[in-house]
Amino acid sequence: QITLKESGPTLVKPTQTLTLTCTFSGFSLSTSGVGVGWIRQPPGKALEWLALIYWDDNKHYSPSLKSRLTIAKDTSKNQVVLTMTNMDPVDAATYYCAHRSLTMLQGSAYWYFDLWGRGTLVTVSS
Amino acid sequence: EIVLTQSPDFQSVTPKEKVTITCRASQSIGISLHWYQQKPQQSPKLLIKYASQSFSGVPSRFSGSGSGTHFTLTINSLEAEDAATYYCHQSNSFPLTFGGGTKVEIK
Numbered sequence: 136q137i138t139l140k141e142s143g144p145t146l147v148k149p150t151q152t153l154t155l156t157c158t159f160s161g162f163s164l165s166t167s168g169v170g171v172g173w174i175r176q177p178p179g180k181a182l183e184w185l186a187l188i189y190w191d192d193n194k195h196y197s198p199s200l201k202s203r204l205t206i207a208k209d210t211s212k213n214q215v216v217l218t219m220t221n222m223d224p225v226d227a228a229t230y231y232c233a234h235r236s237l238t239m240l241q242g243s244a245y246w247y248f249d250l251w252g253r254g255t256l257v258t259v260s261s
Numbered sequence: 262e263i264v265l266t267q268s269p270d271f272q273s274v275t276p277k278e279k280v281t282i283t284c285r286a287s288q289s290i291g292i293s294l295h296w297y298q299q300k301p302q303q304s305p306k307l308l309i310k311y312a313s314q315s316f317s318g319v320p321s322r323f324s325g326s327g328s329g330t331h332f333t334l335t336i337n338s339l340e341a342e343d344a345a346t347y348y349c350h351q352s353n354s355f356p357l358t359f360g361g362g363t364k365v366e367i368k
Contacts, residue, residue, distance in 0.1 A: 172357075182297075182305065182348055184357040195355050198262075231304055238311065245311045246352045247295045251304040 137161035139171075139232050139252035146258045147222050153257060157215040157232030164190055164208050164215070170235030171215040172248060173206065175228040183228075187235065188215060222259050229254040263287050265349050267360035275368045280336040282363045284349035289329045293353035296325055296334045299362075300345045308347075309334065341367050 143155035155173070162169055172187040186206040187195045196204050205218045215232060233248035264287040274280050284294065292312035297305035307316040309325035312332060322337040336343055344367045349360040 174359075181361045182350070182359040184359065187357070195357075197356050199356075240311065243291075245293060247307065247310045248305075248350070249307050249310070249316065251306075254304050 137234055137250045139234060139250065141230060141232050141252045141255040143230075143255055143257070145256060146260065148261050149223055149259060151222050153217075153219045153222050153226070155217045155219075155230055155232075155255065155257075157217070157252060159213050159215070159232075159234065162234065163210065164188075164213070165210045166190055168237040170237075170246070171208070172233050172235050173215075173217045173230060174233060174248070174251075175226075175230045176254075177225075177228040180228075185219075185230075186217060189235075224259045227257060227259045229256045262356055263290060263351050263354060263358050265351055265358055265360035267347075267349060267363050269363060270361070271364045271366070273366045273368050274339050276341055277338050280339050280343075280365060282334040282347055282349075282365075284327075284332040284334070284360050286330045286332070286351060290351045290353035292328050293351055294325075294327065294332045295350045295352065296323075297348045297350060298343075298345045299348065305348065336365075339365075339367070343367070 139159040170189040173185040188206045203220045208215050231254040233251040236249045238245045266285045268283050294312050296309040299305045313325045324335045326333050346362045346364045
């Protein structure tokens with residue numbers, strides 16, 4: 136059974152760096168075809184993808200936030216860490232991590248987020 | 262960036278009615294389109310993967326169709342527990358993007 140859980144500060148000050156940890160079980164990030172992503176959702180708004188890391192340490196970032204984001208994995212701890220620098224009140228949101236799965240269908244690869252953590256709400260205020 | 266446009270934004274529906282939600286992509290994405298259900302104070306749950314395949318455990322009243330730029334999520338015979346916001350999501354290319362969501366309310 137795959138589970139993911141986000142952890143980190145609930146309140147950060149403007150200009151500070153946010154560090155969030157996704158601790159997961161039921162899979163290994165050293166297994167081929169596996170990834171973990173981060174998605175956020177401001178209160179009352181839509182989902183926004185932030186970053187993604189794969190089993191082979193390949194990484195992808197949202198272009199609009201790339202300069203502020205770093206994603207890294209610790210396979211031995213079953214954790215993925217996301218850091219976001221220079222936090223601003225507009226970054227206030229629920230931050231989710233999600234398991235990224237791969238299906239091969241008729242010779243093509245299809246990736247999707249199948250299971251998500253419960254999310255962690257981050258407030259940005261002085 | 263591929264923009265996903267969902268319609269309608271909001272729908273108020275009577276139980277047992279049929280619900281159709283549309284997601285249009287700004288460019289062709291094949292079948293790399295997935296649907297999620299999010300209930301209040303909960304995380305998104307995968308309903309449909311790669312356009313038309315139901316995820317494990319999803320009730321059969323949920324179905325998806327489409328390819329290219331036009332996709333549809335259908336809920337046959339809506340139940341009260343289906344009150345939620347539904348999002349489409351494309352994984353064809355980076356950056357990954359989500360639609361703006363469709364809120365389904367039960368009358």
